[in-house]
Amino acid sequence: MPRNAVSFSETMAIISSTTSQPLLCTNRPIFSTKPSFSPRPKTHFCTQRPVFAALDLQKWPSQQSPATHKGDSKLKTLVCRAARRKPTTTVQQENDGSERVLQIVLWVAEAVYILWLFLLPYAPGDPVWAISSDTVNSLVGLSLNFFFILPLLNSVTAGLINAPVLHPMSEGLFNFVIGWTFMFAPLLFTDRKRDRYKGSLDVLWGFQMFLTNTFLIPYMAIRLNEAESDYTPSKRSQLGSVVTNGAPIVGLVGGAICLISAFWALFGRMDGNFGSISDRWEFLISYLGSERLAYAFIWDIGLYTVFQPWLIGENLQNVQSSKIGIVNYLRFVPVVGLVAYLVCLNLDEEL
Known part of the structure; x- marks a missing residue:
């Protein structure tokens, strides 16, 4: 080759x-x-x-x-x-939409509460800007008979400490609402969404307790805001620690005040010529139709009836595991459900 x-x-x-x-x-x-x-x-x-x-x-x-x-x-x-495959996002968007609608409803309720009960002259009684001296005197007398302390001391000391003598039906209604409000303190301080409200819960509950229930409605709306991504639980205040650690006592005291208020309205001051139970019931009807303060108390009772099961239902994880079922059932019963929640709190864990 x-x-x-x-x-x-x-x-x-x-x-x-x-x-x-x-x-x-x-x-x-x-x-x-x-x-x-x-x-x-x-x-x-x-x-x-x-x-x-x-x-x-x-x-x-x-x-x-x-x-x-x-x-x-x-x-x-x-x-x-x-x-x-995004079912979680879809559910979250639906929840956000429903919570947004609920927030709008709450803010509208707050506006109606302020306008109707404080400013407009159409509700029974006098608005804030035209309040009468009789209404002021009645409010002062009810405040002095707070939790029936002075009337009870008056009966024990044989008149050495004089308490204002008011109709037992008005005293019973006033202290019933105050006793129920008193029990809301541990409920607010153990709410898992409490940190979405950036203000002071001490001030909020103080205004709710001693002024008016109008401050609780904004809290219920603000707690529906979206949680922050870098959320860290805030340190509870001294008042919050006291009422949380003593929640069972707060519940029993508040429940006892509400029970005493009901009996006082029907049977209190029997020697004061306030009539029978039917007479007192007629007084209550006329009282609600003529006094703005009493009319506002009925609004507060209605709002508490809605807010109590709502807040307890979203905080059942704070209850002792063996008592969750009974608390979940009783939370719809006014006053009784809140007493059950406070008595059954699991104080061994951080709430």
């Missing part, structure tokens, strides 16, 4: 070494034994530069192999299926 001649096997080796990558990008078999000397197809985008190859694929999609189209369709299908 001449020295310059090239054997067939050497020719095949040269061809396979120089055209290995283009063969991969065509439909020719990889282990082809028949050399091809025809013009090479356009395989310049099958290079080792992935960025330019991707650009070429987008520019000339018709030049992609059927296998590539098939792979892309599978990939797109997988991506679409993964995008559909």
Whole structure:
């Protein structure tokens, strides 16, 4: 064989070494034994530069192999299926929408409460800007008979400490609402959403206790705000620690005051010529229709009847595990449900 001649096997080796990558990008078999000397197809985008190859694929999609189209369709299908699995987000959006509506309702209720009970002259009794001296004197007398302390001392000391003599039905209604408000303190300080309210719970409950229930409605609306991503529980105040650690005592005292108030309204001051139970009931009807303070107490009782089961239901994790069932059932009973919640609190854990 001449020295310059090239054997067939050497020719095949040269061809396979120089055209290995283009063969991969065509439909020719990889282990082809028949050399091809025809013009090479356009395989310049099958290079080792992935960025330019991707650009070429987008520019000339018709030049992609059927296998590539098939792979892309599978990939797109997988991506679409993964995008559909978002049930948690959907539920969260629905909850956010319902809570937003509930917030609007609460703020509207706050506006109605202030306008109707304080400013407008259409409700029974006098508005704040035209309050009469009789209403002021009645309010002062009721405050002095707070929790029936002075009337009880008056009966024990044989008149050494004089208490204002008011109708027992008005005294009973006043102390019933105050006793119920008193028990709301531990409930607020153990509320798991209390830190969404940026103000002082001490001040909030103090205003609610000694002024009016109008301060509780904004709290119920603000606690529905979204929780902060970097939320850290705030340190409880000294008042909050006292009423939380003594929650069973607060519950028993508040429940006893509400019970005494009911009996006092019906049977208190029997020597004061306030009439029978039917006479006292007639007085209550006329009292609610003529005094703005008494009319506001009825509003407070209605709001407490709604807020009590709402707050207790969202804080059942604070209750002893063996008592959750009974508390969940009793929370709908006015006053009784709140007493049960406070008595059954799990004080061994951080609330």
